[in-house]
Amino acid sequence: MRYLPLIWANLMRRKVRTIFTLLSVFIAFMLFAVLGAVDQAFTGGVQLADANRLVVTNKIGLINSMPINYADRIATVPGVSQITWQEWVGAYFQDPHQPITGFGVDENTFLGVHDDMQVPPEQAQAWVKDRQGVLIGEAVAKRYGWKLGDHFPLRSNIWRDKQGNSTWDVTVDGIYHGGPGDQLLMHYKYLDDTRAFRNNQVGMFLLKIASPDKAASVSEQVDQMFTNSDAETKTSTEKAFVQGFAAMLGNIGKIVTGIVTAVLFSMLLVIANTMAQSIRERVSELAVLKALGFSRRGVGLMVLAESLLVTALGGVFGLLLGAGMANGIGSKLPFVQDFHTPPKILAIGILLMAMLGLLAGLLPAAQAMRLQVAAALRRA
Amino acid sequence: MSRPAIKTEAATPLVQLQGIRKDYQRGSETVHVLQALDLDIPRGDFLALMGPSGSGKTTLLNLLGGIDRPSEGRLLVDGTDIANYGESDLARWRARHVGFVFQLYHLLPVLSAERNVELPLLLTGLTASERKRRVQAALSLANIADRAKHKPSELSGGQEQRVGIARAIVGDPLLLLCDEPTGDLDRKSGDEILDLLQALNREQGKTIVMVTHDPHAAARARRILYMNKGKLSTEPER
Secondary structure, three states: OOOHHHHHHHHOOOHHHHHHHHHHHHHHHHHHHHHHHHHHHHHHHHHHOOOOEEEEEEOOOOOOOEEOOHHHHHOOOOOEEEEEEEEEOOEEOOOOOOEEEEEEEOOOOHHHHOOOOEOOHHHHHHHHHOOOEEEEEHHHHHHHOOOOOOEEEEEEOOOOEOOOOOEEEEEEEEEEEOOOOOEEEEEHHHHHHHEOOOOOEEOEEEEEEOOHHHHHHHHHHHHHHOOOOOOOEEEEEHHHHHHHHHHHOOOHHHHHHHHHHHHHHHHHHHHHHHHHHHHHHOHHHHHHHHHOOOOHHHHHHHHHHHHHHHHHHHHHHHHHHHHHHHHHHHHHOOOOOOOOOOHHHHHHHHHHHHHHHHHHHHHHHHHHHHOOHHHHHHHO | OOOOOOOOOOOOEEEEEEEEEEEEEEOOEEEEEEEEEEEEEEOOOEEEEEOOOOOOHHHHHHHHHOOOOOOEEEEEEOOEEOOOOOHHHHHHHHHHHEEEEOOOOOOOOOOOHHHHHHHHHHHOOOOHHHHHHHHHHHHHHOOOHHHOOOOHHHOOHHHHHHHHHHHHHOOOOOEEEEEOOOOOOOHHHHHHHHHHHHHHHHHHOOEEEEEOOOHHHHOOOOEEEEEEOOEEEOOOOO
């Protein structure tokens, strides 16, 4: 602590240079926090995936459908304990730019397969009985202020009913907890009976299997069952499906890692350059400190401390603002689940800051330590 | 702060140089900068070292201050041979026993006068309040306490050198080593600095070794030695 005024004074020797360096570090770590939130948003779903669930989709792609009668045949495969299905609704309320993750689901089987979604039994029963009823996640309820019994017109940007309308009147029968909290679940039958096209087709089957060991054999048997049919299937674990879905949007993890690595490497060069310039400018001062009795180690540590201080000052504020921005962005993108900077990313950020500060200061510190007092004073 | 003055004739020498040699390697050539020097510097002495440029004055001062090491010989300061000290031992020793006054003052421009003076005390275990007390005392002794909060760029050359002297004496060193302390000052400011050094020697009993080209400055010392081609003599080279 007693050296802090000296370290701070040295840092402030060239204010403009220091401020620019601080700003560079600040922006780099702000970006790091925001990109960490992006990565979290795209991979967070993987953590919610259940190893006991398999997803069956059309082999060609998610947009293509499968006949609903596949369900009966799939249910006969040994190892499948439950089956349900769901259809993408393309739902929104009032503003088409604010989509809701909505599915038409089979009300009788859905909650059995998705046992991570907790619904009070009376609400679940009410929903099963009410053809126009919907279950909504806590996040959706909070976002729109919807309560049990609320009626609202749900619109779809995909489906039209037989009269050409895109509106389905629904009632909130239940609010579920756990699982992905941003979904709206309407009756598949309500959607399918009223929509004008693609009837008796679904986008996805979900299977509950007795144990994760059966995943490979069940998947193989299901896919073999529909080989050479009009709608061949692709069966995978829910985790693999979510990862594959994220991969369709690009390998976000790799992109984020690439950007962050490039930015942090640039930062390393910026800080190292600042420190090297700073040391070159004060060779005689460092020599005087050594003449006064400061040890090689002491002088080296002081240079390292300067480098760490620049990185920590810019980095901590950058991380905090980045995390705050991620929260702000997340609240504006309600259809993106879990858009926030996770604590793990903040911890990694602090670790990177320390590494960056040490690496950037290492060479200048070594130069300061090697400085020969007599020679440096002669040159001054 | 003050150390009682000791009569030079009765005291054991504070510094003893015995067969000190210093060689530098310049390419394939070995330059013999100091050649088998023997010298005693009593406690309370004020010794002026004169001689032409390149004669080895500053090299000798650096050896006395422990910022360079001799190639050969014994260098006893207060009974301790520092010739074979390692770098970190020498740094510790310098912090405790030596004060440097430089021709170009070498104050840290980013620090105020009092922060500059405080620097040697950062290496001690003193508390902040004790450091502050000692800094004030040193600044007062150097007659520059009124400029304590000023940065070096806000001071005249003479004032900067006073701060430099305050920094040199703040740790109450055994030995004060001055390398051309008036070399960058006008005559009036130079005289004031010499008055201060004389007072430190006479009233505080500080042992001072001063390198100078200026006979006027050297005349203020108790004795003058001349250095020529790495050898010491009591007479200047004719």
